[in-house]
Amino acid sequence: MTAHLIYAAAGLALVVLGAWSFLVHAPLLRKLVALNVMGAGVFHLLISVGYRGLDAPPDPVPHALVLTGIVVAVSATALAVAFGQRLEGSAGEQDRD
Amino acid sequence: MIDWLALSVALPLLGAVATVALPRFAVPLGLAAALPTVWAALMVMVLVADQGVQVSALGGWGAPLGILLRADGLAAALLGMANLVALAVSLYAPGYFRGSVLEARFWPLWMLLWAALNGLFLAGDLFNLYVTLELLGLAAAGLGALTGQRAAVEANLRYLLVGLLGSMTYLLGVSLIYTALGTLDLEQAARELRAGPVAWVSFALMTGGLILKSALFPMHFWLPPAHANAPAPVSAALSALVVKAAFYLVLRLWLELFGPVVGASAALLLGLLGAAAVIWGAWRALRAERLKLLAAYSTVAQLGYLFLFFPLLAELPAGTARTELLGAAVLLALTHGFAKASLFLCAGLLQKAAGHDRIDELSAATQALPVVTLGVALAGVALIGLPPSGTFTAKWMLLTAAIDLGQWPWVPVIMAGTLLAAAYVFRVLGHAFASAPRHGDAPPIDPRGCPGANAIGLALQLPGLMLALVAVLALGMTAEPLWDLLASTTDPSEAAP
């Protein structure tokens, strides 16, 4: 029953990597990738919390939470990308003036 | 069987879908959803006042398998405030947006924001709170960027990113709680949480995430540009309600879940951050050149006061004194909600009339719109904390508690914040009542010299004034029912011996 601990540790490592990258790197896309890696870390952690070995069925509640979280993360990413696109677009317009 | 709790969330969701599908009829459909939503929320408030805590087990499963909606006194008080402010914003928006393409874009996002607010106040489940927080954040960012102008989009992109970092941090805290306790229900978690690493770290993660979202100092940097660059009804909702929702969650989690197990030093830290926000926000508000920017910085400061209550509440044992002080915190939050919404709604009209919102050049607009100016003045009275506003009562109780408990360092902070607030409010009003411009060679101000003012009817001016009147008169003079309502607030330290 140590498998879930290994995976949980990996999940924490992803969270920390994502948070670090978000704080250190300025470009929007790198920040978005960082947030998504951080989110994936939280999700990975939840999945390993739900894992109960090969003999017992896993806990479906964390799985459902992660499904919800994935959709929420993609929604937020899409909105941020659209905002970023708008800023690029208007920057281009201003350059032409 | 009518489930008013579920309806408070379901009705604005239906409104959102209807206004998305039929953008031509966004205003009538939006108002048709807004009125029953307010009704449902007020019914929740009445039920809580009459019968105590209301619980609704969605899906009939109950905790920990299903999700609970719960309304105690604290939730009901904020729900009532939020829905009255939202009603005023809804009545104001059609006139404000008339003839603009923004009208059809405003309503669906606004209804989603409303659903998120009601869902957040009523949520009794930690993961459900995460979903409502995300809905709140995304709807707020969309609304804030509604004009598509560069400054607005830029500010809201920043808000979106910070908010996402905040909600991921919050979710990590929720995962920690679930790992340790095996439940997501707030009440069950509160029963089982013991002092220890899990409690401390999940407190830090969840509160830290919420502080990012609520713009408490030093995480305030995104708020002023995001709130000042939005259309007026949106600024009102963001400053009065969205920020308050995050504060409500910090308070709720602290009262119910973490307060008994994390100790007073965490509360002291919250208090120190609050003190810094009071001074810094008020100072920046004083220096702001635009009225809406002033109002936005003032939100940072006013939010700071709310966090000053934590170290005092942490010192007080359960009992009347603690309940009284909690009531003062809620009263301050409610008054600020009404007053700040009023200030933004009025500022929007002045901006419409004058074509800008530079404080030094608003004299003509303020004199052409006396009702709006009265609204600004009353909202200012509530922001400073002059009697008879609710802020006065709340700040007085805060000061008394600080002195009684020997935590006198908070006293000069409150005083300085109040003086700065008086300075920035009178700076605005000074320009409003100036009969002649400062520079002698310019012609005297002619109220008719503000053509934009004619297009603004009384119906558009009333919502802001009504909110200001509630902040100054209703909450100031008749605040007693609030304490009766709060008597049913869940506060485990009361039950404990």
Next chain:
Amino acid sequence: MSALLLALDGLLSISVVALAWATVTRREPRQAVILFIAFGLLLALVWARLRAPDVALAEAAIGAGLGGALMLAAARRALIQRDAAPSPAPPEEAGR
């Protein structure tokens, strides 16, 4: 058997973290997004191993797939814009 499985778990975890490291440290946005998609797909594989096939499907399709496609399109636009931007500018730059 269980030692072998444990070794596999360790290897998978290390690969996931290493791929994430490569993703967040890559400077060039388009390559970073492509690495992110690969990371998401590997993560989906790991989740299938952890007996979460529903979530693995969703992560592959939504998280890595559509999320990646969205960011890839944004990275592509950023590249086009960067390549397009200097072309009108050269005369000024030469002047400086």
Next chain:
Amino acid sequence: MKRREAAITALVLVLSVVLAWAFWNAFSGPTGDRLAELTATRVPESGVTNPVTAVLLNFRAYDTLLELAVLLAAILGIWAVGKASPGFLPAGAVLRALVGLIVPLLIIAGGYMLWVGGHAPGGAFQAGALLGAAGVTLRLAGYPAAGLPPEALLRVTIGLGVLIFTLCGVALMALGYGFLTYPLDLAKWLILVIETAATLSIGATLAAAYLGGRADPTDSGDGVTR
């Protein structure tokens, strides 16, 4: 700048130690089963046999409803800030033939995924993602609207999931069961109806999000109040 980076790195390293310590404590606690056993005993009452679908669409259906609202908020925010960017070049004949093969496959796979979600891995979100992927494929192949319906219908489609979900909830409340409380004999069908509506909404929303803005050519895009 370098000093700031070093400070953040140090801070994050401390954070990782603290997190590891807290989670180690959490894992070594007594609640090994958490909600697993409880959920397993109640899945038969949910109307579906896939436990994840049971949690998503019955036990915690309210979360899923709000999650669909989050998707709706995202697409409305995207539409608020601007128009869709111009599409890619039209595809060549070979690619077009390939697209003609892939898109129907994705749609069929989506339908299968939706149906199978009640008892096997799959469900509305995976199915919706496949529909969205079909939209992305069409877009990449040069179809500017990504196969989405005209605006009036699109507006109905993206809200359909929230609409049907909420109406089911309110109707069940009016019938005396309680908000989103499905009677056992109807649960399977209610879940299927809600999931179908959700799938259409998710697919349309994801494809529309990929377009990155409003598709209508008439709107000038800068919604400045005049």
